[in-house]
Amino acid sequence: SQQGEEDPQALSIQEGENATMNCSYKTSINNLQWYRQNSGRGLVHLILIRSNEREKHSGRLRVTLDTSKKSSSLLITASRAADTASYFCATDSGAGSYQLTFGKGTKLSVIP
């Protein structure tokens, strides 16, 4: 079954606005990662947050992790048209596996 579930499935905002995407997961994890995928291309790693961390920043990205609620959020501030992409959270199984399970993704459209 899918480990990560993002919401919303699709998000459309104006350039300059902030975009928030959420991810929920079901089992314990070692870390949670966020990836971006431009249409029909490979995924690009954005940020990794470990299970003992609560918040992490990278440029215009802010990720939070709440292990008690098994949820994470990705905030993109001051969005740009180039941020238009699908965003996926990915979790490991927490059981010593190299396997990452990706959520269904949020398709973000930033309108210039």
Add this chain to the structure above:
Amino acid sequence: DTEVTQTPKHLVMGMTNKKSLKCEQHMGHRAMYWYKQKAKKPPELMFVYSYEKLSINESVPSRFSPECPNSSLLNLHLHALQPEDSALYLCASSHQGGLPASYEQYFGPGTRLTVT
């Protein structure tokens, strides 16, 4: 060099053909992965190689046959595929060591496969 390359970019094959997808990285990563991604869906893990040995096979049909000739190369051999196997096939690599899955994965651009 932080790039994962995949060839070919596009592949059209008939159900009786045999073809291979290739993936290469020169980042010294010892874990390499094959994923399958259908349109508007997340990537699904197919295989994981760890130190050139197959460590995970996610119950993938035998018409897909992975191979890791050395630490930089990963192949996916295709034979007798079905139209439903049409998808984007992504290769990825990562460091290995310490806590599993604690490292980011670097993805190639993918091979768009169409089975006719």
